[in-house]
Amino acid sequence: xxxxTQSPSSLSASVGDRVTITCQASQDISNYLNxxxxxxxxxxxxxxxxxxxxxxxVPSRFSGSGSGTDFTFTISSLQPEDIATYYCQQYDNLxxxxxxxxxxxxx
Amino acid sequence: EVQLVExxxxxxxxxxxxRLSCAASGFTVSSNYMSWVRQxxxxxxxxxxxxxxxGSTYYADSVKGRFTISRDNSKNTLYLQxxxxxxxxxxxxxxxxxxxxxxxxxxxxxxxxxxxx
Numbered sequence: 001x002x003x004x005t006q007s008p009s010s011l012s013a014s015v016g017d018r019v020t021i022t023c024q025a026s027q028d029i030s031n032y033l034n035x036x037x038x039x040x041x042x043x044x045x046x047x048x049x050x051x052x053x054x055x056x057x058v059p060s061r062f063s064g065s066g067s068g069t070d071f072t073f074t075i076s077s078l079q080p081e082d083i084a085t086y087y088c089q090q091y092d093n094l095x096x097x098x099x100x101x102x103x104x105x106x107x
Numbered sequence: 108e109v110q111l112v113e114x115x116x117x118x119x120x121x122x123x124x125x126r127l128s129c130a131a132s133g134f135t136v137s138s139n140y141m142s143w144v145r146q147x148x149x150x151x152x153x154x155x156x157x158x159x160x161x162g163s164t165y166y167a168d169s170v171k172g173r174f175t176i177s178r179d180n181s182k183n184t185l186y187l188q189x190x191x192x193x194x195x196x197x198x199x200x201x202x203x204x205x206x207x208x209x210x211x212x213x214x215x216x217x218x219x220x221x222x223x224x
Contacts, residue, residue, distance in 0.1 A: 034210050036152075043201055043214035044144075044152065055212070087152055091209020095167050096142075096154040 006099030019075040023088035032092040109133040116218030129185040129202030140205035145198035
């Protein structure tokens with residue numbers, strides 16, 4: 001199975017800050033990586049697919065980059081509504097695997 | 108509008124069985140890849156199973172031989188039959204539509220399964 005390692009596991013930032021989350025795959029997954037946002041008590045929501053493509057309707061302050069084994073997710077200017085846990089997910093192979101999540105809080 | 112609604116969760120004793128349903132609207136289940144993803148309380152997301160549009164099915168090792176994914180095309184509904192349930196199967200179970208590449212672009216609200224005596 002492909003292991004996905006996210007860091008940090010949690011972070012606290014101020015409104016307007018730039019926030020960066022990293023995700024590392026245990027083997028080369030090309031660009032077969034997604035990023036999801038999950039708010040408390042809600043289902044996950046797809047934000048970024050193919051490592052860097054923004055899902056329709058997702059604000060442009062969210063972005064993703066990377067390929068191979070190393071990926072980055074960025075919120076360019078943190079907003080109060082961005083408080084959530086963010087997960088990366090690979091779809092190069094079955095089983096699909098997720099990172100352990102990064103909880104984003106407002107300082 | 109695409110919508111997924113899961114039902115069937117509840118409290119079940121270890122060793123018991125439960126069937127989850129996921130009723131879809133706004134698209135055709137049989138024309139899409141459909142998955143179950145679960146989340147134990149306070150934990151991360153874990154892929155459980157997928158059924159492809161052609162009918163092939165795949166499972167996580169943790170549930171293989173105990174869970175069965177299926178669909179009813181006439182009801183546009185996805186199912187997860189869960190047998191020999193264990194405490195570690197306790198989780199919120201989500202059904203999700205796979206856009207065909209491995210991205211889950213639609214999710215249900217989830218249904219909680221609690222395995223406990």
